[in-house]
Amino acid sequence: MAFLQIAHLEKSFGTTRVVRDFDLSIEKGEFVSLLGPSGCGKTTVLRMVAGFETPSSGAIAIDGRDVIALRPNQRHIGMVFQAYALFPNLTVAENVAFGLKVKRMPADLRAARVREMLALIGLPDLGNRYPFQLSGGQQQRVALARALAIKPHVLLLDEPLSALDARIRVSLRAQIREIQRELQITTIFVTHDQEEALSISDRVVVMNGGVAEQVGTPFEIYNRPATRFVAQFVGTLNLIEADVIAPATGTVRIGTTEVSLGRPLPAGRVTLACRPEAVSLGAAEGRPLLLWAEIGKVEFLGAVIRLRAQAGRTALSLDMFNRPDTPPPAAGDRVQVSISPADLLVLEA
Amino acid sequence: MGSPRFWSWAALVAGVLYFFLPLAGMFEFSLRARRGEYSLQAYANVLGDPQFRDTFLYSVVAALFTIVLGVLIVAPTAFWVRLKLPRLRPVIEFITLLPLVIPPIVIVFGYIRLYNTSSWLPLTGTAAGTNLLLVFGYATLALPYMYRAVDTGLRSIDIATLTEAAQGMGAGWFTIITRLILPNILSSLLSGAFLTFAIVIGEYVFAALLNRPAFGPYMVWMGGNKAYEPAALAVIAFGITWVCMGVIQLAARLGRHNRVQR
């Protein structure tokens, strides 16, 4: 049995079902993200695990022990909130020591543990500061130290980065992951930022409308989205309308181009989808789907250049690596682009 | 620990009992004027008393003058300080809080000694002068509430930017004050005004020591000489306070409504 087991979890507020039949198993030491738009129920799931919300039905077990009936202060869970959850009247050291003091740990052990935690988050000298004297990123690191000080069985992170500047967000998420690996602590991370979820997690749960649409590794979520919602929510996606002209061989017509996808398709109209990096400039071996397109915009993103092009009625985004010896096409150029049928996802129409 | 909700209800019930009983007692007592039955006799006695009408009218007029004076002193000052002299704000705020710290009876004692007939400004020498002094005194009492209300109203709008924008479009000061500032702080002004009204209408110490025929001293006189009429007066005073606070709530709600629409 998994370390953290959530089964058939339901939560309704009044007549609104915010979480529906939610299942999730998390192994010990695993880092799992709940990803979805606001109102998708991800925070409610987290708060039910923490014990702040009582499930309408379903089970939550940690280390084989049912925790539904336990109060939050009995569950032995660490939690980091969105922002500003440090106690403003206590210093950094006192904040970190809070959970230990409440558990009546002797003062000398407590001090040692606080020193250890502050060293872990890389702020060994700020113990005597008050929260208002820290930057937002430092505050969240202290909040992490405070949550970890009690050596919790599970760590819950509720959008801990969303109130921070973009640059700090990236460096802090790397630090969080590093600390999590070092301590081997089972972690649930809630976010609405797909890049964040993909970059940090062992597995990602994409949620929508209270339902887990897909559970998988970042690689699976990105490359093999199970539903149209997942495909569109995670990463950029090109949508191509196509008519199926031979369902058995999977031959479709896009504009005037006909190409076989090599797998059976339903008859009628389908929507094909592909990532910007699956679209290449120019013709190439193994890429039988060739389209003429007019370059609209050229966006320089650093290592990658994103081109916006129009192929008939289809708008395409495509990425090319930025190499000094191959300058990108200019806006208005007519170019040929190619896609491998293997990279095309078929979305239910 | 018990359920927090249980204790909340327990505290609430105790509170309601404490706050409701004197109101019930006051109301019941005011109906007892006729032996053996409940009647509105006490109210009829009060309302039929010419002294009641005179003193009540006097206090209403005093309250209205106080409100006008208070608004004229406080609103331009609060506006001006926010716009031009923000560094002076702590000083002004400190002054407006003084009436909460210095007991009113001390202030009126100072008036009596400072503005007596033999002083440089013998306000207490004439009835008109004393009336004026009373209104100024009431404006002083109302200062903390009035200033707080207006300043809160001003805080919710960015007057510096608004004023600059209006000036940039060629608006004069008259236009800025009447078309821009006033509509925005109207609800705050109303709150301050009705709070002032509630304070002035039943005020006792200033009126008694300055020997003015106001409603407060009349009520005390009634208390010493009648049995049931004081309770009727208390019911009336409570009603007035209630109406004033109701209007304030309404004004606040309207103010919020306006702001949301913007």
Add this chain to the structure above:
Amino acid sequence: MTDATLAEPVAPAPVAPAPVAAESPAPRPRRTAALALKWLGVAPFMIFALLFLILPTIHIVLGAFQTPEGAFTLRNLAGLAVPQVVRPFMLSIRLSLLTAGLGCLIGLILAAAVTRGGLPGWIRDAMLTFSGVASNFAGVPLAFAFIATLGRLGLVTVVLKEVFGINLAATGFNLISFAGLTLTYLYFQIPLMILIITPALDGLKREWREAAEILGASGAQYWRMVALPVLWPSLLGTFALLFANSFGAVATAMALTGSSLSIVPIILFAQIRGDVLQDPHLGYAIAFGMIVITGIANLVYIVLRSRAEKWVR
């Protein structure tokens, strides 16, 4: 500067009387004029405060140190040290400490019950509205209400006697007493506390409570270690305000007890009215004493607050 009184407190005059051509960018010399005008804007307020708040108070303070002929003396203050002055001061201080303390405590409990206790939302609104009314329902009518309730023929007194057979007077309770006055003062002290502390309670973030809880703290531990320390400055400030509020109150006590209960404001009132102490300057000294007491209360508040708030900018 005499114009200042003429320029009544209406809208200040336009900033620049602009003797220069309109297009020219603001020339330097106008700055001093603009500065003077800036200060002219607050002149009406300053003159008002000076005449009707500050000068009268200063006059009292100076009077406390003067003989009737105007010479400096400490005899007035020394004159305070007689039992018929000291006792009222002690009584007033006790009354004010007690009603401020109880007002804060009960007000906090009620405010916490409606904001945090899981009660329906409309109760909170109703309570705040009622508090606005009750905190202003002080003075003479309040005394009447309590007489009509707990007086000799009051509703509660009568009901207790006729329905429950309890004789309130026999239990030692008397409305015209220290206890009666305390009970009456609480009627405006508690609502004032509720009005002031509710926004402060709203300022307690949900995350603090949840963070404390998940770190293993009980509700009581959260209140002791986080909520109360955070509220402490507001509590102190309200206490000082309630203290002054009760210390200076005259009308309620006067209408409730006549002058049978000697608290300081009633003594001063009688002194101003009829010079009962046979020494006009003793009146100054008593008034000065009142200012000193409320001043000390606020000073204590300011010092404690600055110590309690080291964690705020």
